[in-house]
Amino acid sequence: MDRADLVRLRRARDRMDREYTEPLDVPALARDALMSPGHFSRSFRAAFGETPYSYLMTRRIERATALLRRGDLSVTEVCMAVGCSSLGSFSSRFTELMGESPSAYRARDHAGLAGLPACVAKIATRPVRAKEAGPSVS
Template sequence: MNLDDLVRLRRARDAMDRDYAQPLDVAALARVALMSPGHFSRSFRAAYGESPYTYLMTRRIERAKALLRRGDLSVTEVCFAVGCTSLGTFSSRFSELVGMAPSVYRQRTDRAAAEPPSCVVRHATRPIRNREAPAAEPF
């Protein structure tokens, strides 16, 4: 692959990173890269090891995880905010990439945010040795 093709592919990848919430398809991305759709798909896979669709969905799921951790949007709102048009496809891809459904991910992050980190709990409940205890004031 020549350097000019890599520059064009990078331009398309940057467009996916920036405009992930927009309706992007291979033809639109190929136009950004100044390539035919077939050549773009083959070149993208050769350069980055995954198809343009897989790369775009991975970026969308990364953004969806951040929005779900924020907690102010429903799963459906997150789905549409990251550019997916089908809640079923979004949930399937999310589960495939993250290992759990979006609603479960959201519940777990809500619970994790409510609990202090275990290192803080251990430090706060750590027993105090006699020599570490503050000296009692004389009467």
């Protein structure tokens, strides 16, 4: 992959980071990157290790965890606030990444994160696919 392609892919990734609440799709992102949708998806996965859709949903779930920790929004409101249009897809992806449902995550005690700087809390709560996390060591 040449340097120009990497620059365009990074711009598309940055757009997903900025506009995660917007309805983004692969054809639109591919147009911005001056690539066909298929080439864009393959190149994105080769460069960043996941598909564009997976990357976008991970960013949305990452933002959703912060909103759910606050506790003042319902799961449906959080789903819509992060740009998801389907509560079922949102809940399935959330459960896959976080290992528990959005409702269970929202109900859990998050007081331990209260005194942490936002940048540290973000790292501590970063979504990791539950099946990739592996067994925990006690």
